[in-house]
Amino acid sequence: MIEIRDLTKRYGSTTAVDHLTVTIAPGVVTGFLGPNGAGKSTTMRLVLGLDRPDSGQALVGGRPYARHEEPLRQVGALLDARAVHPGRRAVDHLRTLAASNGIGPARVREVLELVGLADVARSRAGTFSLGMGQRLGIAAALLGDPPVVMLDEPVNGLDPDGIIWVRRLLRSLADEGRTVLVSSHLMSEMALIADHLVILGRGRLLADVSLADMIASTSGHVRVAATQPDALHSLLRPHATLVTPDGDALAVTGMGTEQVARLAHDAGLLLVELTPVHASLEEAYLRLTQHDVEYRAAVPDPTDLRSAAA
Numbered sequence: 323m324i325e326i327r328d329l330t331k332r333y334g335s336t337t338a339v340d341h342l343t344v345t346i347a348p349g350v351v352t353g354f355l356g357p358n359g360a361g362k363s364t365t366m367r368l369v370l371g372l373d374r375p376d377s378g379q380a381l382v383g384g385r386p387y388a389r390h391e392e393p394l395r396q397v398g399a400l401l402d403a404r405a406v407h408p409g410r411r412a413v414d415h416l417r418t419l420a421a422s423n424g425i426g427p428a429r430v431r432e433v434l435e436l437v438g439l440a441d442v443a444r445s446r447a448g449t450f451s452l453g454m455g456q457r458l459g460i461a462a463a464l465l466g467d468p469p470v471v472m473l474d475e476p477v478n479g480l481d482p483d484g485i486i487w488v489r490r491l492l493r494s495l496a497d498e499g500r501t502v503l504v505s506s507h508l509m510s511e512m513a514l515i516a517d518h519l520v521i522l523g524r525g526r527l528l529a530d531v532s533l534a535d536m537i538a539s540t541s542g543h544v545r546v547a548a549t550q551p552d553a554l555h556s557l558l559r560p561h562a563t564l565v566t567p568d569g570d571a572l573a574v575t576g577m578g579t580e581q582v583a584r585l586a587h588d589a590g591l592l593l594v595e596l597t598p599v600h601a602s603l604e605e606a607y608l609r610l611t612q613h614d615v616e617y618r619a620a621v622p623d624p625t626d627l628r629s630a631a632a
């Protein structure tokens with residue numbers, strides 16, 4: 323279990339983590355989400371004692387990370403897969419880490435097998451692809467067979483096989499009763515991996531919610547098309563919350579399919595499509611975080627269902 327209590331971290335005038343209180347429970351995969359700069363990496367670094375909080379605390383297994391004698395046996399973390407000396411052989415990198423935590427060479431061989439790097443164990447980390455580097459980072463995280471695993475963007479750079487492998491790995495770690503915290507900006511991936519979500523915005527907790535409740539909290543939309551698109555648009559606009567183009571059709575929120583059908587019928591319009599579309603995690607996430615995005619490009623509006631559905 324990870325317990326974060328009233329945690330605050332400032333860098334100059336930036337408050338990276340702002341009075342954050344949340345518990346990451348064992349036995350489930352918790353997705354850690356938030357826009358760029360929301361404070362996810364800082365929170366993970368604070369949990370690992372790599373940075374000092376201004377106030378509050380982060381406990382792993384009931385204690386601050388630094389108070390554990392062999393921390394790799396408590397928490398396995400992948401924060402930055404490139405943080406390995408490029409001249410180091412993969413196996414030597416793992417052996418050094420293992421030795422500093424009283425872990426024997428047999429476990430090094432085991433994790434190399436587990437992540438699929440056994441054949442390249444003697445290659446230097448600098449020759450590894452991004453995906454191989456990720457696998458090496460995950461191997462390091464799992465060395466101590468820890469009850470808590472924290473992975474920052476673990477699928478970054480992995481090919482589809484690798485992504486499926488990470489998904490299965492995280493599921494099995496959670497099923498074994500471990501605490502699994504994983505960050506990713508890929509909402510479609512999160513929707514497949516996570517059971518629970520912790521969402522930050524500008525360092526504050528925006529949501530601590532199950533994946534199912536998160537999606538259910540956002541109503542979907544109706545996709546509708548008619549032989550006279552302009553007439554349909556004018557008809558629906560006064561009645562719906564939002565009417566936006568969606569390919570050849572319109573995306574309509576704030577009305578159900580029946581209401582759309584009746585209005586069209588009464589106006590003599592012929593519908594060629596009428597489809598209820600359930601909200602995706604991405605839509606729910608974009609709506610929740612739209613006021614907390616620190617770095618936003620000028621163009622797409624996050625409430626535009628076309629960009630949300632892309």
Ligand SMILES: Nc1ncnc2c1ncn2[C@@H]1O[C@H](COP(=O)(O)OP(=O)(O)OP(=O)(O)O)[C@@H](O)[C@H]1O
Pocket residue numbers: 333336337338356357358359360361362363364365
């Ligand atoms: N070492 C540092 N010095 C100064 N500012 C920092 C430092 N580390 C983080 N910050 C700032 O703290 C805020 C939170 O950053 P953090 O990297 O934790 O966010 P994040 O949610 O992990 O973002 P991303 O999704 O982009 O990785 C940002 O405004 C960032 O610029």
